[in-house]
Amino acid sequence: MKDICIIGSGAGASPVAYELSKAGYKVVVLEKGPWLKTEDFTKDELVATRKDLYIPNLEDESHQIVRKNSDGNWSVKNTADTGSDFWNGNVVGGSSNFMSGYFHRMKPQDFKLKSTYGEIEGANITDWPISYDDLEPYYAKVEEVIGVSGKVNQHKYLEPRSTPDFPYAPLATNIVSDLIDKAAGELKISTFGTPRAIISKGKDKRNACYYSNYCGSYGCSSSAKGSARSALLEPALETGNLEIIPFAKVFHLETDGKGKVIRANYYDAEDQKQFIEANLFVIAAQATETSRLLLMSKNKDFPNGLANNNDQVGKNLVFSSGGVGSCNLNYDDFDPDTAQKLKAPGLFVNRACQEWYEIEKEGKKIKGGTIDFLWDHANPVSRTIRAKWDGNDLLYGTALKEKIHGYFTKQRRLKFEIFTDWSPNDDCFVELSDDKFDKWGDPVGKIWTGAISYDKTVGEILAKNTIPILEKMGGKNISYTISNYPSVNLQAGGCRFGIDPETSVLDANCKAHEVENLYVTDGSFMPTGGSTTFTFTIYANAFRVADKILERLKTI
Template identity: 55%
Template sequence: MKYDICIVGSGAGASPVAYTLAKAGAKVLILEKGPWLTEKEFFKDELAISLRDAYNPSLNDEQHVIEEQYETESGESFWQGEPTSESGWSFWNGNVVGGSSNFMSGYFHRLKPIDFRLKTEFGEIPGANVEDWPITYQDLEPYYARVERVVGVSGKVVKHPHQEPRSSDFPYPPLAEHAVSTWIDQAAKIIGYHSIPVPRAVLSRPDMGRNSCEYSGYCSSYGCSTGAKGSGRAALLNHAVATGNLTIIPNAKVYHLASNASGDISAVHYYNQFGHKKTVNASLYVVACQAIETSRLLLASKSKQYPNGLANNNGQVGKNLVFSAGGTGRGDFIYEELSETKQAELKQVGPFINRALQDWYQIDDKEFDGVNKQGKAKGGTIDFLFYQNPIARANGTERDSNGELIWGEQLQTALHKEFTSYKTLRFEVFNDWLPTDDCFVSLDENITDKWGDPVAKVRIGSHEHDLLVGEYLAKKGEKLLEQMGAKNISISVSSYPPTNLMAGGCRFGVDPKTSVLDKNCRSHEVSNLYVTDGSFMPTGGSVPYTFTIYANAFRVADHIVKHWQQNLVS
């Protein structure tokens, strides 16, 4: 069967396209490398999440090669790659229908107008490839609002210094909040911070055939057993399948996109669940299998027309990969130092903290010593959270202060102290990971996956400016923890990327020489190819990416509908 649209991937970048096109009457096919799991398969299994990485491939079957920079004793630097099968450092985020959106925390902050024009606002930064977006916040705002309605976002608008323009309030009321949320609010007010509620892609009341949140306390990294979390599968693909116009083939690993003499895609080649080679055809093609794997697939799809990979005659595929810069902080609240009421509030399990700070989304501080030495820079977001997973909390108690393994009564005492004497409040910092020439995707010539195809080689160089901004923000979070009375406070900023937040590699732009896609995420070189996952982003912003990926995919889907309809007429 020939389809109107063939989509590779099924996550946040793919599901809005499938949903929109299926609703419009197009025959849509999704090829997803992972299995098709539903709420029935999503248990709150801590071992499966913490120790077994149950929803991702075995690194012996599928892996990446990660290149890091090292220095010799003489001060010379060099890059060296290591397969993740050896390091155990997984860059997979959820190989199932719905992709990593099944396992997100669902922090749905919008980007702000300034995120679309970093180069204009702050100028060039030496060593960084910063570009303005070819669209504006106003272009994307209606689609943010659509995601809030269709995917389901719960929240409350509170005015603060960096509140972005909105056309409407959130369609669902805020989720139940943890008592510690009010502690944060009170401390923030005292020191002049603006504590704001965090919008979450989790239903606070039943709707659209989905249940509301049951406040199990297990959300981040876990599949949602109620359907409350706005995964691409629960919120969009289920409805698209119900139209009769969407076909999903799970366990289908796409390995090559064939192109014809005119340079367009002519077929998709994939392995089915039995390892047999299959081929499908469509009129239009969408690639949305997360940033690294999207670049890998295009680079692997070589042909006479594209000797360096599909849509890569300009050499830009895989370039300007970005993650999310930032850091973390933590502080302990000692039970014996608190009243019985405060202890009871702290021990509450289930409701979300849902608090963030964005007072420094734009830094204007003479004490900030950034790369440009102006005291001004793009800042970021601080989100607060608890680690509810006991296995994760216990991890680390098995060693003493010297790093030696402990057991028996000593281990028992350490575990008892961990769970009965204090609770740790944490925060995460999100700020821009500037695109550079030292962060990109290529193909490894020596390492292959279980099908014999070259794996992606990922260089993870960062920019020093990212660390300066991250440290500045982390110190602001540290000050709030101090005001709250936390003890054992520590902060950490790292140049290592969080592997669940990746974008770039196929950035969109006006100039075909420096970008892979046009402003509608259509390939400059391949007229029937669109890329709709986070690969399109030229800069990442200072919030988690999923909300923006959803919104942009809905925007692009509207353009694909017009493209498909034009093909019908012609």
């Protein structure tokens, strides 16, 4: 019998495992994927960008994705047929192994979205049951324990902080960062250094970043990236109180008929049924899969799925709304010294803008978002493949070779990413498929990806406001795309927390309203996602919940 059984091993799971094992409790982590170590990660583009080694075989484990077509009708496609997966790093440490590590805090107003900005037509907006002040100490803790590099710069939407600066100095940046700052400054727009969950100096057994030029989508081969595995699980293992079981696919949580989970049933590496018994259970399998597990854990007391007698499990999924833009910086447009410095590989851009975190629209303040600047990914194969097109025409021979040569030697592509709120709505949820099953015979997740037009409008405003910065820098071929397609690597909701058990799955401490000993600590708890990436907030909240669990255990 274990004290705590945790399902999943990523950003939502690892703080709980770390804190409870350090406190002397016996913890077991069940991870569906393999246990890869730092030395297993390489800069192999085909492996990393395809992620065939890091996600399940889609023939074995797929999803059904439901999207609205241009004609307004819904269509269902299976990812095993399309090849476009909805997985995010099924390995020990989860998708945090492959993140880029943009660690912006949410703002105080993000916790009070409804009361600050009002209703949004077609959206299920609600305030959080906790405030920024409740989470602030844990943001600070993540910066120290996970390791966040950067420098706090004053700007009008800088959130309140209990610490004056980040614990690690900023990572080295390319001269393009200075060009961005200069152009933005001339336009009276504030930019600042992007905080990154990548350490700039060694920490314990982790090495500093060595600027490999391959970061996002790649596992870190120096452990500089603050993945759940290297930053938390590996230190937790040293306590002797943590056990990690890879290739453990949990398919059903069993209850005692009195509102208490007693057993996690799973398939092991040989597809044999096993189980773990524990006093407390924590699910952190990433939003869509956490909802799927609860929905599969039906019994006579929970005929609609565990903790789902109010029919809220799986509802109000959120992703990250926004889009991307880019420009070409042609070396011939700059003096030779600047052009040479622009070519420097490996160095980060690390520039962000929150000038429009709030914007005026039709005489009313509405939520805006965050812009992060970054280089086009270094991947040479995918960049070469994209070069084969000239509009709708296919290039070949000398014309193709000249274009490829020019792309790699005469310019560099600067991108920006926009992060805005994805409004929870009735058409964005996960349910169990009734006709598609995984290799164990369990129904796959059927994910509805409905979005409201309001979110796209906000993204368009931010993109148009960003374009002048690129123009001022001398950027060419400027373009952007704003989409309502969900960001697969940024998913939350499905088990939102709240005060009212009728409209939420979890209470303010992320314990299931209906289940005495069940917590959910991945992004599922989030009613709204803010206008940033989610991982920082998931880490911080999981540390907060770990403290709540420890307080509870001390009273038993």
